[in-house]
Amino acid sequence: MPKPEEVLIREDDYGEIIRESTEETETKNVHIKAKNILAKLTKIDPSSTRSIILEKMTNQINDLFWNRNILNTLCWSVGSISNILTREIENHFLVAIIKDLLFLCEIKKGKENKAVIASNIMYVVGQFPRFLRTHWKFLKAVIFKLFEFMHETFPGVKDMACDTFLKIGINCSQNIIEIQEQEKSSLLEQILNSLKEITQFLEFRQIKEFYKTLGTIISNVENDQKRNSYLSKIFQLFYHNWVNNLKKRILLKDIESITETT
Numbered sequence: 157m158p159k160p161e162e163v164l165i166r167e168d169d170y171g172e173i174i175r176e177s178t179e180e181t182e183t184k185n186v187h188i189k190a191k192n193i194l195a196k197l198t199k200i201d202p203s204s205t206r207s208i209i210l211e212k213m214t215n216q217i218n219d220l221f222w223n224r225n226i227l228n229t230l231c232w233s234v235g236s237i238s239n240i241l242t243r244e245i246e247n248h249f250l251v252a253i254i255k256d257l258l259f260l261c262e263i264k265k266g267k268e269n270k271a272v273i274a275s276n277i278m279y280v281v282g283q284f285p286r287f288l289r290t291h292w293k294f295l296k297a298v299i300f301k302l303f304e305f306m307h308e309t310f311p312g313v314k315d316m317a318c319d320t321f322l323k324i325g326i327n328c329s330q331n332i333i334e335i336q337e338q339e340k341s342s343l344l345e346q347i348l349n350s351l352k353e354i355t356q357f358l359e360f361r362q363i364k365e366f367y368k369t370l371g372t373i374i375s376n377v378e379n380d381q382k383r384n385s386y387l388s389k390i391f392q393l394f395y396h397n398w399v400n401n402l403k404k405r406i407l408l409k410d411i412e413s414i415t416e417t418t
Contacts, residue, residue, distance in 0.1 A: 160187055160232055162319065163279050191236040198237045206241065206249050209233060213256050217263070224272045231257070231276035235283035243286070250287050253280060254294065258301070271310040277301065278320040285327030292336045295328060296343060303350075306366075307357045314358060318365040325369035329376040344373055348389045 198205040212230055215221035234253055241249060257280065261273045281288065281298045288295040302324075305317035325332065332343045347354065347370070355363055370390065377383040 159228070160235065160279065162282060163228075163232070163275055163316070187232075194233055194236045195240050198240045202241050202245065205237065206245065210249070210252055213253060217256060217260060222264075224269065227260075227272065227276060231280050234280050238283040239286065246284070247287060247291070250280075250284055251291075251294070254298075258297075261301075267310055271308070271313050274305050274308065274310075274313050275316055278305065278316045282320045282323045285324070288324065288328050289331055292331060295324070295331055296336075299324065299332075299343065299347075303354050306354060306362070309357075314362055318358070318362045318369075322365060322369040322372070325373045329373045332373050333377055344377075344386065348386060351390070351393050 194205075209230060212226065216223070216227050216230070231253075234250075239246075254277070257273060257277045261270060261277065264270060264273060277298075288298065299321070302317045302321050305313050308314055308317075332347075335342045355366055358366060367390065374383055374386045377386065
């Protein structure tokens with residue numbers, strides 16, 4: 157299975173993991189053709205497709221079978237059969253896949269391995285919004301995992317985390333807005349209360365993407381008072397950052413003036 161355009165990292169000829177976006181039309185076309193073929197094969201025999209993928213995914217947990225390229229193609233294949241299986245079978249299938257990926261993320265050592273696993277988690281969850289909308293605990297766990305990935309320094313991981321968060325924000329906004337069972341507040345409110353911590357390591361373009369997602373989610377809040385309150389929290393952080401930056405600039409100018417006079 158060729159690399160999808162949503163995946164922003166790949167392994168080069170020297171075994172190094174690098175950032176790369178898929179811009180070539182030919183590569184995209186090959187992925188689309190392979191995806192369509194696998195989707196048709198899955199419709200013909202969904203049981204065999206599911207069993208083969210699950211078996212090979214389970215093997216990846218064993219160090220003897222661990223291979224980054226195999227994991228990539230497996231996860232890209234999983235994403236290619238979104239909405240092909242019945243909802244019940246898809247639910248069981250995806251729970252097993254995500255659990256294995258999260259377990260791999262915990263047990264595998266090395267930044268490159270973790271970056272590859274992270275990219276696959278983000279790709280898979282981004283392809284199954286229907287599953288996330290009906291599985292609150294998984295949705296919450298995935299979003300908080302994305303926030304962890306936004307702190308990663310490995311090239312491409314933070315970009316993918318922001319892209320995936322946007323995709324989830326578009327498709328699962330109501331779940332994020334509403335207070336879920338056994339929760340004291342909505343996930344949106346929890347995010348807004350942790351904005352500084354979540355975004356502290358993002359670059360400017362990534363911050364823009366992050367706030368675009370928040371804007372998309374907040375635009376679906378029907379209560380005007382709540383919507384304005386959420387927007388106020390965002391602007392308060394902007395104002396706080398602006399004041400801090402202004403103070404730093406004034407301080408630097410004062411230091412420069414003192415240095416010049418001495």
